[in-house]
Amino acid sequence: MGVYSDSLQQTLTCIVASVVIVVCLGVWSAAASEPAQAVVERFDSLLLTTMKQGEQLSFDDRYDKLAQRIDQDFDIRRIARHRLGDRWSQLSKDKRRGYTARLRESLIARYAHTYNHYAGQRFDICGLRSLGRDSRQVEVALIDSHGMRRVTRYTVARDAGEWRVVGVSPATGFSGPETARLMPRDTPKALFGGLERRLEGGPRV
Incomplete structure (x- = not known):
C-alpha cells in the first residue's frame, strides 16, 4: 500500500x-x-514596484529608477520629433538636442511625480493593435481598488531589431508647437521635485 x-x-x-x-x-x-506588449508590461511592472515603494523612495530615487528603464525602452528623440511635427525640421541640431534632453527629463519626472503611491492598483493590457509590420499600439489600463480605469496608449515600433516606445497618449511631459521656446531652463527633475513638495497631501494615483 x-x-x-x-x-x-x-x-x-x-x-x-x-x-x-x-x-x-x-x-x-x-x-x-508580441515583443511590443512585453516592452510595455516591463515598464508597467517597474511603475508598480515604484508605487509600492513610494513611502520609502524620494522623488529623486523614483526618478533615477525610472530613468534607467526609459532610456532603454523609449526612443525619446523620435517622440520629440513627432511632438514638434514640422517645427522639428526648422530647429538647429543644437536646439533639437536640447529639446530632446529636456523632454526626456520632463517625461521621467512626470512619471516619478505621478506614480508615487500604492493603494491596490494594478495594470492590465486592454488592447493591442497592429499599426503595420513594425509598429503596434498597446493600451494599458491602471485600475484602482474601486475599479476606476486610467488608460494610456503606447505606440511601440521596431528599429534595427529593437522594440521601443515611440509615442505616449495622453502625452506625458511638455508638448506643443512652442515647447522649445517655452521650456524652462530649470531641469524638470528639480521642477517636479518642488511641485511634489507643494502638492504634498494632494490627490495621488
Missing part, C-alpha cells in the same frame, strides 16, 4: 510539473510573439 501511494504521489507530481511547464512555455511564447 505504501509503495502504491508513493507511486501515485510521484505520478501526480510529474503531471503537475508538466502542466506548469506547458503553461510557462505558453506565456513565454506569447511574450516572444
Whole structure:
C-alpha cells in the first residue's frame, strides 16, 4: 500500500510539473510573439514596484529608477520629433538636442511625480493593435481598488531589431508647437521635485 501511494504521489507530481511547464512555455511564447506588449508590461511592472515603494523612495530615487528603464525602452528623440511635427525640421541640431534632453527629463519626472503611491492598483493590457509590420499600439489600463480605469496608449515600433516606445497618449511631459521656446531652463527633475513638495497631501494615483 505504501509503495502504491508513493507511486501515485510521484505520478501526480510529474503531471503537475508538466502542466506548469506547458503553461510557462505558453506565456513565454506569447511574450516572444508580441515583443511590443512585453516592452510595455516591463515598464508597467517597474511603475508598480515604484508605487509600492513610494513611502520609502524620494522623488529623486523614483526618478533615477525610472530613468534607467526609459532610456532603454523609449526612443525619446523620435517622440520629440513627432511632438514638434514640422517645427522639428526648422530647429538647429543644437536646439533639437536640447529639446530632446529636456523632454526626456520632463517625461521621467512626470512619471516619478505621478506614480508615487500604492493603494491596490494594478495594470492590465486592454488592447493591442497592429499599426503595420513594425509598429503596434498597446493600451494599458491602471485600475484602482474601486475599479476606476486610467488608460494610456503606447505606440511601440521596431528599429534595427529593437522594440521601443515611440509615442505616449495622453502625452506625458511638455508638448506643443512652442515647447522649445517655452521650456524652462530649470531641469524638470528639480521642477517636479518642488511641485511634489507643494502638492504634498494632494490627490495621488
